[in-house]
Amino acid sequence: MRTKVDLVIPVKALGRAKSRLVGAADGGAGDPDAHAALALALALDTATAAHAADVVRRVVTVTSDPAVAAELRAVGVEVLSEERPESGLNTALRLGAALLRGRDPRSVVGALQADLPALRPEELAAAVRASAGRRAFCPDRQGTGTTLLLSAPGGDLGPRFGVGSAGAHRDSGAVALLGPWPSLRCDVDTEEDLVLAGELGLGSHTAARLCPL
Numbered sequence: 001m002r003t004k005v006d007l008v009i010p011v012k013a014l015g016r017a018k019s020r021l022v023g024a025a026d027g028g029a030g031d032p033d034a035h036a037a038l039a040l041a042l043a044l045d046t047a048t049a050a051h052a053a054d055v056v057r058r059v060v061t062v063t064s065d066p067a068v069a070a071e072l073r074a075v076g077v078e079v080l081s082e083e084r085p086e087s088g089l090n091t092a093l094r095l096g097a098a099l100l101r102g103r104d105p106r107s108v109v110g111a112l113q114a115d116l117p118a119l120r121p122e123e124l125a126a127a128v129r130a131s132a133g134r135r136a137f138c139p140d141r142q143g144t145g146t147t148l149l150l151s152a153p154g155g156d157l158g159p160r161f162g163v164g165s166a167g168a169h170r171d172s173g174a175v176a177l178l179g180p181w182p183s184l185r186c187d188v189d190t191e192e193d194l195v196l197a198g199e200l201g202l203g204s205h206t207a208a209r210l211c212p213l
């Protein structure tokens with residue numbers, strides 16, 4: 001049986017997003033527009049790769065930022081407006097998951113972080129297949145955070161993102177997905193992460209936003 005998944009990709013308002021990457025887009029200068037363009041590029045590359053995965057049926061972004069909404073709609077992503085951004089990431093994910101669950105009571109719903117600019121559709125697909133009908137999560141490269149969380153078919157997503165989320169998802173009964181999918185584990189929080197993502201192969205939006213070395 002082929003698993004199909006409907007994904008929520010949360011994207012923080014660009015002015016507040018990816019604070020640990022300020023300056024990465026312009027050699028340390030820290031221009032806000034250059035930073036916002038980089039944060040947006042990370043999300044565009046993530047959403048584009050997710051959309052291209054053969055196991056993915058729908059991609060919905062939750063954001064309060066009109067610029068993010070417009071750019072993601074332009075690449076075919078549905079956008080759900082986050083009415084109360086101060087409520088945080090897990091609230092945004094529950095909103096998106098509820099929308100998707102309402103459309104299909106038996107589906108697998110998932111949360112995919114928006115900072116995976118090297119993501120390869122076939123690696124995302126392999127991780128989804130490995131979940132095999134179980135609520136499951138993929139830890140980030142360091143093993144402490146979470147890049148992907150999947151519900152069981154028809155089940156609750158139960159997002160517990162935040163510091164130490166891999167442990168929180170494990171403790172809540174989700175199965176860890178630990179296969180050969182480095183691009184799915186390479187979330188980009190720091191410039192070091194960005195270098196590692198570059199070694200895996202950045203998506204075109206992010207590559208275009210970085211200063212030539």
Ligand SMILES: Nc1nc2c(ncn2[C@@H]2O[C@H](COP(=O)(O)OP(=O)(O)OP(=O)(O)O)[C@@H](O)[C@H]2O)c(=O)[nH]1
Nearest residue numbers: 010011012017018019020062088089092113114115
């Ligand atoms: N919609 C929404 N997305 C969020 C929120 N907080 C975090 N995210 C998204 O969740 C993902 C993981 O968040 P982080 O890696 O902590 O990203 P961040 O908060 O932008 O980065 P830092 O400022 O460096 O902590 C990213 O894709 C963010 O855009 C939120 O309150 N609402």
Ligand SMILES: C=C(OP(=O)(O)O)C(=O)O
Nearest residue numbers: 145146161162163165189
């Ligand atoms: C919010 C998270 O992302 P990060 O740890 O990359 O900030 C998480 O992994 O739960």
